[in-house]
Amino acid sequence: MNIDWLDAFLISGLFQVAMVTGLALLLHLQLGLARIANFGVVGFWGIGMYVFGVLYVKVDWPFGDPWQFLASAAIATFVAGVAGLLIGWLISDLNTDGVLVGTLGFATAVQILATTEDDFTGGALGMGGLDFPFDIGRVKDNEFLWLVIMVAVVAAILLYVWRVHRSPYGRLLIAVGGNEPLVRSLGKSTFRAKLWLFVVGSAGMGLLGAMNGVMVHYLDVGNVGVGVTLAAMVGLVLGGTARVWGGVVGVILTVGLFDIVVQSYLPLPEEWYSQAIPVLREAAFGLTLMLVLLFRPLGLLGDMRRDKLMGRIHGR
Amino acid sequence: MSDPAAPVSLQVEGLRSGYHGVTVLKGLDFAVGDEIFAVLGANGAGKSTLLATLARLIPLMAGAIRFQGEDVSRLPPYETAGRGVGYVPQEKGTFPDLTVLENLRIGGMIGRRSRDDRMAEVFELFPDLRALQAQPAGTLSGGESRMVACGRALMQDPKVLLLDEPTAGLSPLYVDMFFEKIREIHETRGVAIVLAEQNATKTLQVADRVMVLSLGEAFAVMDAAELTTQQLKEGYRI
Ligand SMILES: Nc1ncnc2c1ncn2[C@@H]1O[C@H](COP(=O)(O)OP(=O)(O)OP(=O)(O)O)[C@@H](O)[C@H]1O
Ligand SMILES: [Mg+2]
Numbered sequence: 001m002n003i004d005w006l007d008a009f010l011i012s013g014l015f016q017v018a019m020v021t022g023l024a025l026l027l028h029l030q031l032g033l034a035r036i037a038n039f040g041v042v043g044f045w046g047i048g049m050y051v052f053g054v055l056y057v058k059v060d061w062p063f064g065d066p067w068q069f070l071a072s073a074a075i076a077t078f079v080a081g082v083a084g085l086l087i088g089w090l091i092s093d094l095n096t097d098g099v100l101v102g103t104l105g106f107a108t109a110v111q112i113l114a115t116t117e118d119d120f121t122g123g124a125l126g127m128g129g130l131d132f133p134f135d136i137g138r139v140k141d142n143e144f145l146w147l148v149i150m151v152a153v154v155a156a157i158l159l160y161v162w163r164v165h166r167s168p169y170g171r172l173l174i175a176v177g178g179n180e181p182l183v184r185s186l187g188k189s190t191f192r193a194k195l196w197l198f199v200v201g202s203a204g205m206g207l208l209g210a211m212n213g214v215m216v217h218y219l220d221v222g223n224v225g226v227g228v229t230l231a232a233m234v235g236l237v238l239g240g241t242a243r244v245w246g247g248v249v250g251v252i253l254t255v256g257l258f259d260i261v262v263q264s265y266l267p268l269p270e271e272w273y274s275q276a277i278p279v280l281r282e283a284a285f286g287l288t289l290m291l292v293l294l295f296r297p298l299g300l301l302g303d304m305r306r307d308k309l310m311g312r313i314h315g316r
Numbered sequence: 317m318s319d320p321a322a323p324v325s326l327q328v329e330g331l332r333s334g335y336h337g338v339t340v341l342k343g344l345d346f347a348v349g350d351e352i353f354a355v356l357g358a359n360g361a362g363k364s365t366l367l368a369t370l371a372r373l374i375p376l377m378a379g380a381i382r383f384q385g386e387d388v389s390r391l392p393p394y395e396t397a398g399r400g401v402g403y404v405p406q407e408k409g410t411f412p413d414l415t416v417l418e419n420l421r422i423g424g425m426i427g428r429r430s431r432d433d434r435m436a437e438v439f440e441l442f443p444d445l446r447a448l449q450a451q452p453a454g455t456l457s458g459g460e461s462r463m464v465a466c467g468r469a470l471m472q473d474p475k476v477l478l479l480d481e482p483t484a485g486l487s488p489l490y491v492d493m494f495f496e497k498i499r500e501i502h503e504t505r506g507v508a509i510v511l512a513e514q515n516a517t518k519t520l521q522v523a524d525r526v527m528v529l530s531l532g533e534a535f536a537v538m539d540a541a542e543l544t545t546q547q548l549k550e551g552y553r554i
Contacts, residue, residue, distance in 0.1 A: 168425070171414060175422055178411045178454075185371050187397035187426035187472055242413075306415050307450050 003144050011143045013260035015150055015215055020255045022154040022208045023232035024239075024247030025161050026201040031233075032241035032304075033170060034197060035177035037096060040087065040103030041205055041232050043110040044080045046224035048206025049213040050110075052076035054120050056213075057129040069133030073210045080206020081199045088198025092191055107229065114221045126220040130213050146215055153211065157204055162244055166313060173197060174304070227282055231255055234285040238292050240299025249300060258284060324349050325476050325508045326370065330379035333369040334532075339377060340365045342532045348476065348510055352502050354519045354540060355512045357529035358552045363512035364406050366529070367478045370510065371403035372396040384475070398426055402474030406481045406512075409465025412454025416445055419453050419464050423471030431471075437505075438467040441497060459490040470501065476508045477501065483515060491515065495522050516548055528552075 023041055030036045055072035063071075083106075091102045114121045121127055132142045164170040172193050175183050183190050213219055231254065232247075239250025258281055262268075268277070292299065326348040334340035340362045346353075355363050368374045370381060372393040380389045388396050397403070410419050420438060424431040439446050442463040448456065453464055462482050469477060479498065483491040499522050502509050513519040520526065523540040528551035535551040536543065 168421075171418055171422055172425075174413050175411045178413045179408055181373060182405065182408060182411070184393040185373060185397050185403045186422060187394050189392070189394050304413050306413060306418060307452055310415050310417065311450055 003140065006140070006144060007264075008140065008143070009264045010260065011140070011147055012215070013256075013264060015143075015147050015212075016259045017251060017256045018147065018150045018154045019208050019212055020228075020231045020235060021248050021251040022150075022157050023205055023228070024236040024251050025154070025157045026204045027232050027236055028241060028244070028247050029161060029164060029173065030197060030201055031236065032243070032246065033164075033173040033177055034194065036091075036099055036194070036197070038103050038198075038201070039100055039229055039233075040105075040107040042224055042226060042228035043087075043103070043107035044083060044202040044205035045209035045212070045228055046107070046110045046114060047083050048076045048080040048209030049219060049224070050114055050121055050209075051079045051206070052210035053127055053130055053213050053219045057127065058120070065133040069214070073207065076210045077203045077207040080209070081203030083206075084198040084200075084202025085195060087202070088195045092194050107224075107226070111221060111224045114219075114224055121221070122219065124221055126218055128218045130217050130219070132214060143215070146211075150208075150211055150215075153207065158244070158248070160200075165244055165309065169193065169196075174306075227278070230282060230285050230289075234289045234292075236299075237289060238299055240301035240303075242298070242304035243301040246299055246301050253300075254285060254288060325384055326510070327382040328370075328379070329382075331366075331369065331376065331381065332378040333365060333374050333376050335365075335374070340532050341369065343379065344527075344534050346527055346534065346537050348508055350506065350508050351524035352498065352509045352511060352522055354523035354526040355510065355529055356514075356516055356519060356526055356548070356551070357512075359514075361529040362532040363529055364480050365532075367403065367480045367510065367512055368405070370478055371401060373403075397472060397474075400473070400475035402469035402472045402477045402507075404462075404465045404469045404477070404479050404482060406484065410453035410456070410461050410468065413452060415450055415452055416456070416464050417449040419468050420445075420471050423468035427471075427473040429473055434471050434473060438470055441470070441500065442467055459486050462486070462490075462494070466497070470505075470507075474507055476510065478510045478512075480512045481514060482511070483513070483518070491518065495519075498522055 023045065027038060027041060030038045052072050055075055056068060061068045061071065087103065087106050091099045094102060115123050132146055134142065134145065136142060136145060172190065176190055176194065235251030235254045236247045237250065238254055239248065240246035263277065324347045328344055328346050331344040332339055332341055344366070355366060357363050365374060369376060372388065372391055376389050380387055382388065383396065383399055383401060388399065411422065414422065420435055424434055427434070444460065445463055445467060448460060453461060456464060466482060483494045486494065495518050498509060498511065501507050511519065511523065520540045520543060525538065526540045526543055527537045528535040528548065530551045536547055
């Protein structure tokens, strides 16, 4: 396939869009259905990325790629899932404020650990040595293939989310989000449903983090800041937290617009790229969030429509 | 109607409960058999607190709740529900984003009997719900949403149904209808009912026995037919 029209910027921009879409989709189940505001997205994502990086680079595996990658990524996903289990358990009885502080604190702890445990993580200096588990030729070809794999993973997440909406489990999550006290008197423990929500969500975020590590080749503690959470959150809120496609639409309009259109096609001064652009990006996202909450709090796609969904499923 | 030989379903002994150290219920003793047991009392008397405590949503400060002989005082609410205690709160008795049908389905998560059978029974009891199946519960009128809340609790196949002011704020037509339904639920399904109410006249017409709560204490527990206006007034006065 001829991919000459794709430049490195565009590939990495598209990769960001796909990855943040994946995060937004997972966040949608927590925030949009169960109304649990997880502000620790970057924590789970970062755990996945760092656990993967350390395993991939520092462990003397008895086999090479792709097994080395698969083993490291599987363990990283698992560890992120376990972190989700712990955090989900800790916050299961907390109110909205408690959840916010708890998840934000967790994400901060992950960043601090990544900085201080520099024997493992390279600390503030960063850690290199991550590479694609394949080599099909030019750098660009490898990056493009990795982008395709990322899109496939995100499509799988989308399918999962789509199915949750149609399942009794999804209904239970919506019930938790809409009237938690009442759910407790329904006769089934919601604790397990909420834990599962966090385990699956966090594991998915961890996998996306590991895949991001491969794409950027270099782990830098600056990458595990609040920007990742913000991007997923803003995209989701703009598109509509309660809708399956909310995260997809929103992230394309935010990350897509900023990371691809603004960064690649606007004639911005060269010296902006290292310093000003990340700051501009966070400012733009913050502003978007405020505007959406002020003028269209339910997002572009609007509120949950179970009546329509049920009508489609049951043919009424 | 009341059957004195029937086993006691709920037994409450020295029950104290409330919120954050504030004691609302100051030691209640009563038993509910196979009957409609009414709880009357002025605003703030503690009726909702009592029902929520029985549903295990508010922890006990002292005393015990026994359900069919078993001490359920420390059980989490979902386990109490699993044993057969259905609860319809005074407000917010539905899941607003879910459709009426889904509200009923989620009530039927537990229980052994076929869910379709139970659903059919609920629609038989509240035929109005049939046409509303696909509507989100958050968009229903007050009366409709009470029916959904009640139907949802019935989907759990409860042995005792705790109803917290099911008719508050409803038009007279709905009020009469609801009281009839309550009696129907009790008589045709053998569900014991604990009914918290403000509407004393109507309540005394359907209830077998009544407890008048006054500032968290049982002012009187007696046969509904024997409660005098004088007693009622005294119970409500403070
Ligand atoms: N969540 C709460 N926190 C603190 N105090 C509460 C809470 N809920 C109720 N109370 C207090 O407990 C007392 C009893 O309230 P409760 O709701 O049980 O009364 P009620 O008999 O149901 O009244 P009404 O007929 O108005 O519904 C009141 O004094 C009320 O102020
Ligand atoms: Mg009340």
